[in-house]
Amino acid sequence: MTGGNRGIxxxxxxxxxxxxxxxxxxxxxxxxxxxxxxxxxDVADPGAIEAGFSQVESDFGPVSILVANAGVTRDGLLMRLxxxxxxxxxxxxxxxxxxxxxxxxxxxxxARGGRIIFISxxxxxxxxxxxxxxxxxxxxxxxxxxxxxREVGSRGITVNVIAPGFVETDMTADLDADRKSAILGxxxxxxxxxxxxxAALVQFLASADAGYITGAxxxxxxxxxxxx
Numbered sequence: 565m566t567g568g569n570r571g572i573x574x575x576x577x578x579x580x581x582x583x584x585x586x587x588x589x590x591x592x593x594x595x596x597x598x599x600x601x602x603x604x605x606d607v608a609d610p611g612a613i614e615a616g617f618s619q620v621e622s623d624f625g626p627v628s629i630l631v632a633n634a635g636v637t638r639d640g641l642l643m644r645l646x647x648x649x650x651x652x653x654x655x656x657x658x659x660x661x662x663x664x665x666x667x668x669x670x671x672x673x674x675a676r677g678g679r680i681i682f683i684s685x686x687x688x689x690x691x692x693x694x695x696x697x698x699x700x701x702x703x704x705x706x707x708x709x710x711x712x713x714r715e716v717g718s719r720g721i722t723v724n725v726i727a728p729g730f731v732e733t734d735m736t737a738d739l740d741a742d743r744k745s746a747i748l749g750x751x752x753x754x755x756x757x758x759x760x761x762x763a764a765l766v767q768f769l770a771s772a773d774a775g776y777i778t779g780a781x782x783x784x785x786x787x788x789x790x791x792x
Contacts, residue, residue, distance in 0.1 A: 729785025
């Protein structure tokens with residue numbers, strides 16, 4: 565899985581490992597916390613994706629579950645965003661996830677089975693001022709995931725998209741009191757999600773119990789985006 569060094573990604577990696585899965589975390593540094601197996605990979609670099617997958621296959625065998633979670637933000641009003649701000653977010657959050665899925669299909673198609681799980685965001689459906697680049701990438705994952713689900717469903721491969729809302733992380737912990745109050749006031753459940761709650765949903769979609777779920781966009785946002 566990508567983006568497994570902290571937050572949702574780390575919670576997911578630890579939960580899957582505890583459930584008996586062989587988990588490999590892809591990160592730019594090639595390192596991961598808590599003794600997790602890791603491989604070096606910059607998901608914005610197609611060559612690094614190929615090298616990382618080849619190493620995983622050599623060391624651990626074929627990839628049967630892909631969790632594409634890596635993401636970056638470069639927030640700001642569109643008029644103030646640089647080309648680099650736009651390109652980095654789209655290349656990492658969207659193009660990177662698509663390339664990861666493409667590379668993972670080599671083994672999944674041969675095995676006639678597999679799981680691809682994209683981590684999107686409620687922002688991809690609601691929009692968010694100051695996040696045009698990020699919202700575009702996250703909404704793009706929905707179109708990519710549903711299109712791919714149609715392409716590979718006949719081979720027993722499921723492709724689903726998870727759309728978290730605000731999650732209890734270091735980033736949300738640093739928000740000022742007024743911003744926290746405004747966010748929580750918009751969430752019907754009145755709280756942030758725990759990273760492990762999102763991880764539990766990933767675990768379910770990775771399991772045999774979710775074998776008939778594909779092309780789904782599943783919110784886990786406390787009701788923030790209901791109806792979208």
